[in-house]
Amino acid sequence: MEPRDVFLHVRGEAVFVDDALLPAEHLFAAIRTSHVAHGHVRSLDIAPAMAVPGIYEVFTARDIPGENQVGKTILDEPLLAESEVHFVGQPLAIVVGESAEAARRAARAIQVEIDPLPAIYDVRQAFAEGSLIAPPRTFSSGDVESAWEQCSVVVSGTVESGSQEHVYMETQSAFALPTDRGGVKVVSATQSPSMVQLVVARILGLPMHEVEVEVPRLGGGFGGKEDQATHWAAMAALAAWRLKKPVKLVLTRHEDMTMTGKRHPYLSDYKLGLDAEGHMLAYEVTFYQNGGAVADLSPAILERSLFHATNAYAIPHVKAVGISCRTHLPPNTAFRGFGGPQALFVLECAIFKAAEALGVEPREIQKRNLLQDGDAFPYGARVERCRQRRCWDVAEQKYNLQAGLKEVRQYNGRNAWRKKGLALMPICFGISFTSTFLNQAGAFVNVYVDGSVGISTSAVEMGQGVNAKIQEVAARIFSIRPERIKLETTSTSRIANMPPTAASTGADLNGHATRLACLDIVERLKDAAARCLGKNAPHEIEIRDEAVYASGEATELTWEKLVNLAYFDRVSLCAQAHCATPDIFFDRDTNKGNPFAYYAYGTALVEASLDCLRGTCSIDAVRVVHDFGRSLHPLVDLGQMEGGIVQGVGWMLLEEVMHDADGRLLTDTLATYKIPDIHSIPGEIQVHFLEDAENPPGIFQSKTVGEPPFLYGIGAYFALLQAMKAFRPDAHIPFSSPMTPEKVLLALYPGDRPV
Amino acid sequence: MTQKHEPGECRCSRGLTRRGFLSTVGAGVAVASAAGKLAAQPAASQGADVLPSAEMTPITLNINGRTHRLLVEPRWSLLFVLRERLGLTGTKVGCERGECGACTVLMDDLPRYACMTLAVEAQGSEITTLEGLMRGEELGGVQQAFVEEDAFQCGYCTPGQIMAVEGLLRAHPEPSQEEIQMGLSGNLCRCGAYVHIFKAAGRAAQLKRGQ
Ligand code: FES
Ligand code: FES
Numbered sequence: 001m002e003p004r005d006v007f008l009h010v011r012g013e014a015v016f017v018d019d020a021l022l023p024a025e026h027l028f029a030a031i032r033t034s035h036v037a038h039g040h041v042r043s044l045d046i047a048p049a050m051a052v053p054g055i056y057e058v059f060t061a062r063d064i065p066g067e068n069q070v071g072k073t074i075l076d077e078p079l080l081a082e083s084e085v086h087f088v089g090q091p092l093a094i095v096v097g098e099s100a101e102a103a104r105r106a107a108r109a110i111q112v113e114i115d116p117l118p119a120i121y122d123v124r125q126a127f128a129e130g131s132l133i134a135p136p137r138t139f140s141s142g143d144v145e146s147a148w149e150q151c152s153v154v155v156s157g158t159v160e161s162g163s164q165e166h167v168y169m170e171t172q173s174a175f176a177l178p179t180d181r182g183g184v185k186v187v188s189a190t191q192s193p194s195m196v197q198l199v200v201a202r203i204l205g206l207p208m209h210e211v212e213v214e215v216p217r218l219g220g221g222f223g224g225k226e227d228q229a230t231h232w233a234a235m236a237a238l239a240a241w242r243l244k245k246p247v248k249l250v251l252t253r254h255e256d257m258t259m260t261g262k263r264h265p266y267l268s269d270y271k272l273g274l275d276a277e278g279h280m281l282a283y284e285v286t287f288y289q290n291g292g293a294v295a296d297l298s299p300a301i302l303e304r305s306l307f308h309a310t311n312a313y314a315i316p317h318v319k320a321v322g323i324s325c326r327t328h329l330p331p332n333t334a335f336r337g338f339g340g341p342q343a344l345f346v347l348e349c350a351i352f353k354a355a356e357a358l359g360v361e362p363r364e365i366q367k368r369n370l371l372q373d374g375d376a377f378p379y380g381a382r383v384e385r386c387r388q389r390r391c392w393d394v395a396e397q398k399y400n401l402q403a404g405l406k407e408v409r410q411y412n413g414r415n416a417w418r419k420k421g422l423a424l425m426p427i428c429f430g431i432s433f434t435s436t437f438l439n440q441a442g443a444f445v446n447v448y449v450d451g452s453v454g455i456s457t458s459a460v461e462m463g464q465g466v467n468a469k470i471q472e473v474a475a476r477i478f479s480i481r482p483e484r485i486k487l488e489t490t491s492t493s494r495i496a497n498m499p500p501t502a503a504s505t506g507a508d509l510n511g512h513a514t515r516l517a518c519l520d521i522v523e524r525l526k527d528a529a530a531r532c533l534g535k536n537a538p539h540e541i542e543i544r545d546e547a548v549y550a551s552g553e554a555t556e557l558t559w560e561k562l563v564n565l566a567y568f569d570r571v572s573l574c575a576q577a578h579c580a581t582p583d584i585f586f587d588r589d590t591n592k593g594n595p596f597a598y599y600a601y602g603t604a605l606v607e608a609s610l611d612c613l614r615g616t617c618s619i620d621a622v623r624v625v626h627d628f629g630r631s632l633h634p635l636v637d638l639g640q641m642e643g644g645i646v647q648g649v650g651w652m653l654l655e656e657v658m659h660d661a662d663g664r665l666l667t668d669t670l671a672t673y674k675i676p677d678i679h680s681i682p683g684e685i686q687v688h689f690l691e692d693a694e695n696p697p698g699i700f701q702s703k704t705v706g707e708p709p710f711l712y713g714i715g716a717y718f719a720l721l722q723a724m725k726a727f728r729p730d731a732h733i734p735f736s737s738p739m740t741p742e743k744v745l746l747a748l749y750p751g752d753r754p755v
Numbered sequence: 756m757t758q759k760h761e762p763g764e765c766r767c768s769r770g771l772t773r774r775g776f777l778s779t780v781g782a783g784v785a786v787a788s789a790a791g792k793l794a795a796q797p798a799a800s801q802g803a804d805v806l807p808s809a810e811m812t813p814i815t816l817n818i819n820g821r822t823h824r825l826l827v828e829p830r831w832s833l834l835f836v837l838r839e840r841l842g843l844t845g846t847k848v849g850c851e852r853g854e855c856g857a858c859t860v861l862m863d864d865l866p867r868y869a870c871m872t873l874a875v876e877a878q879g880s881e882i883t884t885l886e887g888l889m890r891g892e893e894l895g896g897v898q899q900a901f902v903e904e905d906a907f908q909c910g911y912c913t914p915g916q917i918m919a920v921e922g923l924l925r926a927h928p929e930p931s932q933e934e935i936q937m938g939l940s941g942n943l944c945r946c947g948a949y950v951h952i953f954k955a956a957g958r959a960a961q962l963k964r965g966q
Pocket of ligand 2: 169219220463906907908909910911912913943944945946947948
């Protein structure tokens with residue numbers, strides 16, 4: 001068996017939620033949502049829906065037996081709207097019928113009257129009106145106010161970064177089956193099985209043990225199924241529980257795009273001060289985060305923006321303020337990077353502007369200020385085992401920066417209407433959930449009498465390769481062939497109280513838990529071997545490559561024989577283990593602490609080509625030196641790196657989420673919302689794994705990969721800006737992502753509006 | 756109800772899909788093909804009958820070499836019938852609007868979006884889905900190439916990508932870089948495994964030639 005269900009995928013046999021065989025008499029649910037961004041629900045008439053042939057039932061908020069609440073930390077989100085609606089696409093009713101089509105038709109037939117109320121979409125307006133999700137937070141170090149005087153150059157301005165739709169290829173989906181005990185089993189495409197379990201129990205008024213949540217695998221998540229898979233699972237559960245029949249709920253792409261939240265757009269004000277040599281001395285930034293209508297994960301995402309406000313740079317005087325604004329858009333949510341990319345983008349914009357003011361290249365400022373051991377982050381954590389400068393230096397040499405710059409200059413000299421630009425992008429990303437309590441996970445390992453192994457963990461496989469990594473961990477500890485090891489689906493009945501598979505922590509937390517459980521079993525097996533062989537102490541026994549050695553000598557025992565023998569010796573061959581990341585803490589009153597187990601570092605060189613007549617940009621190359629620690633699975637890590645870069649470039653250059661004046665999503669299909677296809681990916685992606693990069697806190701000295709590569713995409717924006725400047729040095733280019741061809745043309749030809 | 760496809764006519768583009776779709780339901784008059792040409796296609800000349808909408812119609816589909824007789828509503832898509840009536844869930848749903856490629860199958864060796872193809876329209880054609888690429892227990896060449904090149908992450912787009920490559924190679928056994936790019940241009944992969952998918956297409960061509 002190969003990791004990541006390789007063979008299942010290429011045969012089309014991998015079962016995703018919507019593929020599962022259900023009992024013949026299962027039903028389908030569809031959702032009726034609000035068409036108004038903010039308003040009072042005057043009436044909701046379900047009679048026309050009930051009249052549609054094949055309809056079983058329509059459920060509204062009144063039909064929820066428990067609490068109508070899906071909020072996580074801030075309880076502000078009803079599953080089904082009651083008297084007020086707060087965004088277009090907010091669920092009002094669930095319709096259940098014998099086909100998905102009938103259910104959808106009936107959902108449309110429901111008569112809803114809503115009296116509109118004033119709606120807010122803009123963060124400045126929300127802030128002015130005090131419409132906030134949580135009180136503002138401030139991270140600070142040094143003394144910014146007095147530092148401005150020491151600066152030779154101070155630049156300031158505003159940066160806008162756009163939203164981003166997840167477009168996991170598998171849309172949100174769940175099905176639920178009633179159990180004979182009056183509970184419910186839910187199969188959900190979620191990154192947070194325990195969260196789904198908790199919410200379903202809350203909605204139905206059941207103890208959590210009556211709710212089992214199972215996750216087979218996800219067709220992509222990227223954060224979009226961390227908090228926002230819960231709703232659909234809860235709706236399917238409610239319907240199944242009320243009707244005592246299996247119910248499936250799968251959103252269409254259009255429904256998914258309109259009902260679910262996206263990456264948070266940010267509007268940020270910055271002020272950056274530097275000395276004459278380009279040392280960054282003081283940085284002040286205020287992030288206005290567009291949280292949408294409910295809290296969801298917005299405060300946590302904003303917190304990560306504050307953590308990453310200074311990216312990979314040492315800045316002594318910092319004041320970073322985060323304001324999470326409540327607006328009437330669908331609740332924005334986690335998306336790869338979790339607020340980090342938004343923060344990094346602002347500082348890079350500030351550096352770009354400062355470079356212009358100082359008459360230097362941005363890369364000179366970047367390089368001068370890179371973090372090193374002994375520096376401190378504004379939240380107090382000390383920088384240790386820092387590999388920022390090494391990554392930068394290796395990237396410069398390996399990819400021959402000077403030659404690259406020369407080529408770009410020559411190209412630009414030769415070409416009037418095509419220009420190239422080259423930018424560097426150093427990144428630093430903290431690894432751990434910033435909510436310390438989430439940094440725990442469980443593993444449950446079963447060894448069967450034939451020597452095969454089944455492992456359950458808290459991790460959800462969504463293409464990030466976590467199962468392959470866990471399999472590798474177990475294979476190394478047991479010293480057996482990976483093919484013997486199977487990763488089970490993720491289930492709340494096997495592991496309780498799981499964290500979401502998010503924050504790039506999946507491999508570390510679950511890998512460590514698996515390691516501990518396997519070690520337990522190995523100890524017991526060694527005891528059993530010692531007893532059987534009769535003349536050795538357990539510590540003299542070694543299992544190596546499926547064979548058993550005593551004091552270094554081969555014995556007649558193999559893995560299979562040993563397992564079998566241990567069984568007859570009545571030795572337990574299953575183990576459960578729990579892992580909690582040590583030595584991390586954070587005090588939310590002082591905003592100081594050491595919240596991360598470690599940091600991922602790296603630097604990318606990004607090269608862009610611009611067609612100055614059409615405004616279209618292509619990324620010629622992204623060349624990266626990245627600190628993977630001692631990679632646990634280079635193939636998986638490489639895939640994560642490439643995929644993250646493609647998504648990051650998409651966010652910066654291509655993907656534009658637009659709403660109309662009434663809060664309705666305009667870019668609600670894949671025809672109007674463009675994600676990278678095979679034509680728009682970088683012409684070349686080179687990845688160099690930094691050598692000698694042991695990472696003690698990581699599993700087997702590795703570093704996790706998931707989110708950090710996304711950040712390299714930001715380099716694409718600045719490579720494009722360089723190309724634009726080469727064409728028109730005096731261009732006034734707004735810091736506004738995505739930098740679409742329209743925006744490029746508007747900046748290159750100001751005043752040349754079409755007539 | 757059968758619709759003949761001229762081999763050689765925009766083999767790996769999706770223009771054919773939409774044109775076929777429109778003419779079959781009797782609405783096609785002048786629809787742009789992917790090549791940008793305008794093709795006038797009066798419905799009658801294609802022999803398309805207008806079927807009563809909600810009534811079940813018996814059809815015979817040839818899928819992966821097996822004949823299936825079934826009753827369908829004329830408006831059901833091939834995708835719906837494959838997944839919901841025949842249980843062939845290897846073909847995935849990504850958008851149901853011809854925008855993502857997750858549902859790609861072959862009809863008479865040409866890649867088609869199954870979501871944009873009516874089941875009634877697929878009569879008389881040889882339909883191949885991912886399940887049909889297996890050679891017994893052995894992987895087909897394209898499947899093998901996807902394994903070798905690690906051409907996926909979450910695997911959700913994979914069936915469609917494999918079918919697009921299969922269709923490409925049936926038309927162009929030795930595709931150029933551009934042809935591979937064109938052949939894959941109708942299939943999205945949000946995990947961003949494109950570099951590997953691209954390589955897998957090249958490797959699959961080698962495998963098919965027995966190299
Ligand atoms: S499902 Fe057919 S193209 Fe997306
Ligand atoms: S592998 Fe996940 S969408 Fe392509």
